[in-house]
Amino acid sequence: MAVIHNAELRPSKTDAIAAWLPSQPWSGVDRDGERGALVALGRFRFDDPDGEVGVETYLVRVGDGPVLHVPLTYRGAPLPGAEDFLVTEMHHSVLGRRWVYDAVGDPVYADVLRRAIATGGHEADLEAAPGEGGTAPAKEGSATGSGSAADSPVVSAVQVVTAGTTSTVSTGNGDLVVLRVVGSDVPETPVPSAGARLTATWAGSDPTVVAVLRP
DSSP states (O other), X not given: OEEEOOOOEXXXXXXXXXXXXXXXXXXXXXXXXXXXXXXXEEEEEEOOTTSOSEEEEEEEEETTSOEEEEEEEEESSOOTTOGGXXXXXXXXXTTXXXXXXXXXXXXXXXXXXXXXXXXXXXXXXXXXXXXXXXXXXXXOEEEEEOOOOSOOOOOOOOEEEEETTEEEEEOSSSEEEEESBTTOOOOOOSSOOTTOEEEEEETTOOXXXXXXXXX
C-alpha cells in the first residue's frame, strides 16, 4: 500500500522531469523546448517493504515524441554514491526536503522491480495519508510482472550502464533491463522464462513491456 499525502511540491514532479530529460541522451529531448511541453500519460507506484523510499514510475511524452519511461525514487536524505542519478531536490509541504533520483541508480527500486517481475507482482494500491481527510487518489496506470517465483533475492547494491535507449541494472542476481523509450526492442533473455518481463498499461495504451529481468 502506497500512502499518498495531500501536499504541495516545489518543483512539481512533472516540472522536475521536464527539466531533467534534456540532460539524458536517451530521451531525445533538447534544451530549447522545440518538441513542446511535457505531458504525463500515466503513472504507478511500488511499495518499499521498509516504508522509507517512495517509488513511482511516470510515462510521459514531450510534444509529438515517443512515450518515455521515467521511474523515480523519493528519499528523505541523499543516497550515498548516487549523485549522478539525482534528478532534483524537492520541497514537500508535509514531508519536508526530498531528494528525487532516477530510480535505476537506487537499490530500493531494483529490489522492488525485480520482485514484481519475478513473483508476478503488481503496482501498489493507493491510500490517503491518515489524518489528512482525503480520499485515495485514483490509479493512473498499472504494472504486472509475468513471473511465478515464490520470492526474490534482496537487492542491496546496483551497477548501471545506459546504452542507447536502455539502462541495464546489474543486481548480483540477474540484470534488469529498463526500456527508457516505450516501444524499443525488447532484449532477448538467454533462457526464456515466465518471470522475464514487467508490462505496464496506462490510459489509452495497450499493455507494453517496460522492463526485462535477464538471468
